[in-house]
Amino acid sequence: MSLLFPDRLLLSLEPHALAALRLSGGPKPKVLARSRVEADPAYGAEPWHGVLEALKREAQAWRGARLRVEAVLSNHFVRYALVASQGGASSRDEELALARFQFTRIHGERAKGWEVRVSRDGGATQIACAVDTALVAELKACFAGGKAKLVSAQPLLMSAFNRWRRRIPKEGAWLALGEADRVCLALVGANGWRALHNGRGQAAATQDWSELVAREQQRASGEALPRLMLMRPAGRPDLLPLDDEPQPVNLAAA
Amino acid sequence: MRRAPLQLDLVAPPRRSRWLGYVVLAGSLLVANEMFVRMRDAQAQIARLDAVQGLLGEVRPARAIPREKLDEQMKEAQSVLRQLALPWAQLVESLESAAMPDVAVLQVQPDAASRILRVTAEAKAEDTMFRYLRRVAAAEGFSDVHLVSHQVREDDPRRPLQFSLQVSFRSAP
Secondary structure, three states, X not given: OOOOOOXXXXXXXXXXXXXXXXXXXXXXXXXXXXXXXXXXXXXXXXXXXXXXXXXXXXXXXXXXXXXXXXXXXXXXXXXXXXXXXOOOOOOHHHHHHHHHHHHHHHHOHXXXXXXXXXXXXXXXXXXXXXXXXXXXXXXXXHHXXXXXXXXXXXXXHHHHHHHXXXXXOXXXXXXXXXXXXXXEEEEEEOOEEEEEEEEOOOOOOHHHHHHHHHHHHHHOOOOOOOOEEEEEOOOOOXXXXXXXXXXXEEOOOO | XXXXXXXXXXXXXXXXXXXXXXXXXXXXXXXXXXXXXXXXXXXXXXXXXXXXXXXXXXXXXXXXXXXXXXXXXXXXXXXXXHHHOOOHHHHHHHHHHOOOOOEEEEEEXXXXXXXXEEEEEEEOOHHHHHHHHHHHHHOOOEEEEEEEEEEEOOOOOOOOEEEEXXXXXXXXX
């Protein structure tokens, strides 16, 4: 293992499974190991309790190695909201407060126990996400004090968008992220984020997604809607960012 | 159209603007370039000074200490160390225990390297000399007593017998 470039450990956390991929460090990473552990989605009060228990067990073997750990969180554990950019509220703290207010208005008092992040991309609408504070704390605790260092924990939408964003044309695209019993449909327009739906549901085939898109199209108004959909099928085994190129779907032809 | 990446990471700090990094990098390169120029100037100046010194006078070689002198000084130092390490108290005590009223000790010469003690003394008569030799041989710490020489001093009206003996000594445990 290189002292200059430590190995990377990519984790996929879903309610029913924990997947891990170890890559060598440096400019040309190689797959060193890959593993998958089943988790009980019914364990505990929250959907992430089962996979966190699995991670606590598995992390014992990883803590001693010099690793940069990057975790991708299932959309089951994340809530999203679109926050209109305020002309006067330009500081990060003000945008965070606005996003917290938005989550509290949608989800009630329980939103006060969530960790909130707002992405500042300069568009008219900002995207915010919220995760249970306990989930973030326990995730950090799994690697605290060891040589392995947790350097990133990001929602699936962020992981997918940042890898697919160069494929999004000027007029925008629909992003369809399928998981087991979870659908996340985002509409990226020419001027930024326009709509976002993250909820329970099944979308096994392209036709299922087309119906969801049609429903969102009824709500949308204003500028023309994009016809391209970048899709992540729900049947993918994990959330690891390896060989997960999106499936482009032309909605006009679908 | 280039879209900005999402920054919703729950662990990593938000990415800052790259411009600050570029500014720091540019500043570092300028400073490094300035230091390189100064180092090159300093090296050229040193070379000029060396050349001038070479023209003004011949270079003096470093003064070397002769090896023989070094060896001699080393031997002297070792000899002094051996002399200092001699068990003087034990030697004097053993000689005093062998002392006799009719024998006068004139000279004591210890040889630290071979651990031999040479004693020159005077006795009134021959039998006194032999008794003294036996007493020295019986003294603690002494062994192998040899009578090296003896002669009657004709220049002295009392005609004493001057003799030299050699005895090995050992240190107390």
